[in-house]
Structures are given as structure tokens and as C-alpha cells.
Amino acid sequence: MLRRTVTVTAAVLAAVLTVQTGSQAAPAPGSPGAGDVYYPEYGNGGYDVGHYDIRLRYYPDTDRLTGATTILATATQDLSRFNLDFALKTTSVRVNNRPATFTKQSDHELVVTPARPITKGTPITVVVEYDDIPSAVVAAGFTSWNRTDDGALAVNEPEIAWWWYPSNDHPTDKASFDVSVLVPDGVEVISNGTPTRWATPAFAGWDRWSWRQEKPQATYLAFLAIGQFDTYQDTSADGSPIVTAYNTRLDPVTAAAARASVERSDEITDWAAGLFGPYPFGARGGVVTGAGDQGFALETQTRPVYDGRSFIRGSNNSLVVHELAHQWFGDSVALGQWKDIWLNEGFATYAQWLWSEDQNEGTAAEIARYVYSEVHPADDPFWQVLPGDPGADRLFDSAVYDRGALTVHHLRELVGDEKFFAILRAWTEKNEHGDGTTPEFQALAEQISGQDLDAFLQTWLYTPGRPELGPSTLAPAFVPTRPKSWPKIVAAHEAAHP
Structure with missing residues (x-):
């Protein structure tokens, strides 16, 4: 009797265990992509990165890069x-402190199998x-890594991280960064954020440069300028x-023009903050390469990188304005999908047109x-490219920039200055250090303006051909004005920066 009772109990227990284990999903592989429409294999699924710690040694004479990246993440499954x-x-x-196996799934996909399965929600x-x-x-x-006569540049969009650190490479997974690079004496290393070590001797003949980016940053916006x-x-x-830096290979006249532009970055940033909302980061500057x-x-976060060729004809404040405006539109508010690139470039x-207007060099309406x-x-075939969905092969087509900007200007005319600038500030505030998509922008603009913008955006962003202009659109009589709240913005800024 006792034996039979034990047997029945064991069978019941086994059945219960079978039901319990069957109800629990077994660990599964993370997705090899983040779900981007244009780049389905970019980024990854199954985890969220919080921080990258990148420690490198670079040999300029051979272009050898060695180092280790530590990624702190949380499992989302x-x-x-x-x-x-x-x-x-x-x-x-x-x-998690144990050796893992790894294989290359493609030329830019590293598949990692940990020694122990990882539970959802755990760090x-x-x-x-690597070497x-x-x-x-x-x-x-x-090849996106750019070896130069005096060092190297890790600066590009959308692909650059693959060539100097492993990552979850999509703008929707931002993280903080520590970047530390060992280079021979006399070689400089510039990166994002705040310098924490500036040419600190490590041992004979080698210095360490270290940079910290505390605010969330998209992977393609992290950069290195070595030389x-x-x-x-x-x-x-x-x-x-x-922090500003100028490559010493620039001729003196070009270097002067570059400095005359980039050294105004702080002024331009404060001007932009008056229109778009508070500057979202804790460091500023720029880098000019050979x-x-x-x-x-490129609008590398906190410290845009400019090619020296951009200043051959003289100062180029408009370019500096463009890259600094990206600190709000593209860096702080990242792309939810790469197809929404007009939200950055437009x-x-x-x-740039607003800066021209401010400097009395031509109003936005005149430029438009x-x-x-x-x-x-x-x-012009330009009008056949759709800025709201240009295609991966036309991600940086001039239509994304110019027709995108025309869309923005037309929106300004439709809703008026007060609501227009309210939309811009609400967009950057609501999505600060996050990301956004065109439908989300449309919803916010409609909420603030009280207008249905569907037909307008469909025409300007998604319809081939040059849109017909309404009776007031771009009319010579149109004179743009600053937002009615401008005096309050200026007063608040002056109070914060006496």
C-alpha cells in the first residue's frame, strides 16, 4: 500500500513538473536585427545597452587597433x-564573468553564446x-574606418561602430560611453563628451586620452579623431x-577660416537653445580634420567633426549651424527608423535658414x-525623391535636406510662428535623449496646431513631383518673425547665464 502510494505520488509529481516546465518559455536567441525597414540586420534584439566602456591601443604607423570593450546591458527576454x-x-x-563561445554570422554580425542562459530582466x-x-x-x-596621413578617423553614418567597438548598432538603443585610447607621445585623440584624461603618460613613449559621454548617445554618433x-x-x-581641435596639416589660411567658424560654436549653440529648447548635453566644441x-x-554628439575642405573658401558658419542643430534634431532626438532621416536633415x-534670417543675410522665406x-x-529629378521615404540608397539625397527644409518652412507658414516654434520645442522636450518617427511628429504638430496635417505631409514628404504652392506659400510679402515668446526665452537665458 505504501509502495503504491509512493508510485502514484511520483507519477503525479512528474506530471506536475512536466506541466510547469512546459508552461515556461525556453531561452531563445536574440534577434539579429532591430527591425529597421532600411537596415533589417542593423542593431539587435533581446537586450538593451546602458553603457559602453571602450579601451583601445592604436598604432598609427601600422593602423593596428587592439583593445577591449565592456558592454553593460539588461536582458529584455x-x-x-x-x-x-x-x-x-x-x-x-x-x-557575466565566464568565457563565451562566438562565431561570425556575417561580416558584421558576431553571435555570442554565453556559458549560462540569461534570464529576462537580469544585468x-x-x-x-579584439585585434x-x-x-x-x-x-x-x-571600409568605413578612415586611415589618414597622421592617424585615423572613425567618423561616418550610419555605419562606423563596427570598425572600432562591438555594439547594438541602431539609434534606438542609446547608452553612455567611456572611451580611452593609448597612442604614441605627440598624437592627439579627440572624442565625444568631457575629457577625463588629457595626454596622460601611461609608460615610456605612450599617452592615454580618455573621454566620457554621460548622456545617452547613439552608436554611430560616437567618434574618434586620432592624429x-x-x-x-x-x-x-x-x-x-x-573642446575644439584643428588638424595641423591644414594650411594657415584655411585653418584661420575654420577657427573663425568653429570657435563660434558656443554662441551658435546658445542661439539655437533659444529656438529649440535647452541644450541637451554637458559638453561642446568641434573638430576640423585635414x-x-x-x-x-557629421553631427557627432557634443563635438561635430568637419572636413577642413569646408573652409577653403572662407568661414562657414552655416555649416556649423547645421551640425549644431543636429544636437537637438538627430542626436538628442534620434531616429526611430532610418527612413525618417528628414527629421534630422530637414x-x-x-x-541654417533661421540663422541666415537672424544674421540679416536673407530670410527663411527668401531662401525657400x-x-x-x-x-x-x-x-529637376530632385522632386522625384521622397524625403519621407527616400530609400536606403538615397538616404543623404539633396531632397532629404532641401525638400525636407521646404516642408518645415511650409509647416511654419501653415501654423504660424507661435505654434511652429512651440512644436519644435515640444518635440525636443518630449523626446529628449530618446527617439521619434514621422507619425509621432505629425501627431504632436496636429495636437499643438489644431490642424489636420495629413494631406500636407503626404504631399511634401511622400508624393513625387514638385508640390503646387498655395496663394500665401513662399509669397514675397511673407516676412518671418521670431516666436512671440522670444523675449521670455531671451530673458530666461540671460538669467541663467548672467
């Missing part, structure tokens, strides 16, 4: 394995060690550090008329 976006040769991976510490020649590494058909730079440090009125080193400027371009009528006539 039970994980049996997960992916990192990374292209360099990996030598070891540890997850993850990942340490990746490679970044300029020799091809991923997605190209020969004249560097300058100052402090803004709000106490935040200002002429032709990269061929473009607004940054329009900021010129762009619409003369720069891009009706038969």
Missing part, C-alpha cells in the same frame, strides 16, 4: 544567445577583446567644457523661394 554588430577580428568574449556584462587592422576590414561591401591636432579648451557660460580627409561633416537645414524656384526647377 530570456536569452540562449545574442548578436553584436562588429566586424573586427575577435580574440575572446566573456559574458549582462559582456567583455569583447585587427580596421582599414583592411571590409563589411557590407566597404596631429592643435587643441583648445574653454568653459561655456553654463560651466560645460568646450582637407579632404573625410569629405563631409530640420538642421532649416536651422530660391530653393523652390531656382535651385530645383520643376523638371
Whole structure:
């Protein structure tokens, strides 16, 4: 009797255990992509990164990069394995203090299998060690790392992180950063945020440069500029550090024009804060590379990077305005999808028109008329590109910039200055250090303006051909004004910065 009772109890217990274990989902692999429409394999699923600690050693004579990145993350699901976006040769991976196995799924996907499954909601510490020649590494058909005559540049969009640190490479997963680089004496290293070590001797012949970005930052906005730079440090009125750097290979006249532009960054940032809301970061500045080193400027967070060629014809304050406007539109408020790139470039371009208006060099309306009528006539193929959905191969087409800015200007005319600037400030405040999409922007603009903007945005962002203009749109009689709240903005700014 006792034996039979035990047998029945064991069977019941086994059945209960079977039901219990069957009801629990087994750990699953994290997704190899973040779900971006244009770049489905960029970013990863299954975890959220909170911090990157990147420690590197760089050899300028050979372009060798060695180091380790420590990633602090939180699991968003039970994980049996997960992916990192990374292209360099990996030598070891540890997850939560134990060696992990790893394989390359593609030229920029590193698949990591931890020794123990990871439970949803638990912290993850990942340490990746690597050693490679970044300029020799091809991923997605190209090499984004740029070796220069005196060092290297890790500056690009949307792909750059793969060539110097492993990451969850999508703008929707922001994190704080510590970047520390060991280089030979006499070589400078500039990065984002605040310097925590400035050419600190490590051992004979080598110095360490360290930078900290405390605010959330998208992976493509982290940068390195390694080489020969004249560097300058100052402090803004709000106490935040200002760091500017100019490559010593610039000829003296171009270097002077660059300084005449970039040294106004603090002034321009304060001007932009009066329109878009408080500056969202704790450091400022800019970097100017050698002429032709990269061929473009990029809004790297807190410290945009400019190609020296941009200043060959003289000062270029408008370019500085564009990249600094991105600190709000693109950096603080990141893209929810790469197809929404006009939310970055259209607004940054329009900021240039607003600066021109402020400096009495042409109103936004005058510039808009010129762009619409003369720069891009009706038969220009420009009008066939849809700024709201340009396609991955036209992500940086001029239509994204100019037609995007025309859309912004037309919105200003439709709703009036007071509501227009209220929309801009509400957008940057609501989504500060987060991300946003075009439908979200439309909803906010409709809420504040009280207007249905669906037909307007459909025409300007998603319809091929040059839109017809209404009777008041871009009319010569239209004279833009600052928002009615401008005196309050100025008074508040002066009170904060006496």
C-alpha cells in the first residue's frame, strides 16, 4: 500500500513538473536585427545597452587597433544567445564573468553564446577583446574606418561602430560611453563628451586620452579623431567644457577660416537653445580634420567633426549651424527608423535658414523661394525623391535636406510662428535623449496646431513631383518673425547665464 502510494505520488509529481516546465518559455536567441525597414540586420534584439566602456591601443604607423570593450546591458527576454554588430577580428568574449563561445554570422554580425542562459530582466556584462587592422576590414561591401596621413578617423553614418567597438548598432538603443585610447607621445585623440584624461603618460613613449559621454548617445554618433591636432579648451557660460581641435596639416589660411567658424560654436549653440529648447548635453566644441580627409561633416554628439575642405573658401558658419542643430534634431532626438532621416536633415537645414534670417543675410522665406524656384526647377529629378521615404540608397539625397527644409518652412507658414516654434520645442522636450518617427511628429504638430496635417505631409514628404504652392506659400510679402515668446526665452537665458 505504501509502495503504491509512493508510485502514484511520483507519477503525479512528474506530471506536475512536466506541466510547469512546459508552461515556461525556453531561452531563445536574440534577434539579429532591430527591425529597421532600411537596415533589417542593423542593431539587435533581446537586450538593451546602458553603457559602453571602450579601451583601445592604436598604432598609427601600422593602423593596428587592439583593445577591449565592456558592454553593460539588461536582458529584455530570456536569452540562449545574442548578436553584436562588429566586424573586427575577435580574440575572446566573456559574458557575466565566464568565457563565451562566438562565431561570425556575417561580416558584421558576431553571435555570442554565453556559458549560462540569461534570464529576462537580469544585468549582462559582456567583455569583447579584439585585434585587427580596421582599414583592411571590409563589411557590407566597404571600409568605413578612415586611415589618414597622421592617424585615423572613425567618423561616418550610419555605419562606423563596427570598425572600432562591438555594439547594438541602431539609434534606438542609446547608452553612455567611456572611451580611452593609448597612442604614441605627440598624437592627439579627440572624442565625444568631457575629457577625463588629457595626454596622460601611461609608460615610456605612450599617452592615454580618455573621454566620457554621460548622456545617452547613439552608436554611430560616437567618434574618434586620432592624429596631429592643435587643441583648445574653454568653459561655456553654463560651466560645460568646450573642446575644439584643428588638424595641423591644414594650411594657415584655411585653418584661420575654420577657427573663425568653429570657435563660434558656443554662441551658435546658445542661439539655437533659444529656438529649440535647452541644450541637451554637458559638453561642446568641434573638430576640423585635414582637407579632404573625410569629405563631409557629421553631427557627432557634443563635438561635430568637419572636413577642413569646408573652409577653403572662407568661414562657414552655416555649416556649423547645421551640425549644431543636429544636437537637438538627430542626436538628442534620434531616429526611430532610418527612413525618417528628414527629421534630422530637414530640420538642421532649416536651422541654417533661421540663422541666415537672424544674421540679416536673407530670410527663411527668401531662401525657400530660391530653393523652390531656382535651385530645383520643376523638371529637376530632385522632386522625384521622397524625403519621407527616400530609400536606403538615397538616404543623404539633396531632397532629404532641401525638400525636407521646404516642408518645415511650409509647416511654419501653415501654423504660424507661435505654434511652429512651440512644436519644435515640444518635440525636443518630449523626446529628449530618446527617439521619434514621422507619425509621432505629425501627431504632436496636429495636437499643438489644431490642424489636420495629413494631406500636407503626404504631399511634401511622400508624393513625387514638385508640390503646387498655395496663394500665401513662399509669397514675397511673407516676412518671418521670431516666436512671440522670444523675449521670455531671451530673458530666461540671460538669467541663467548672467
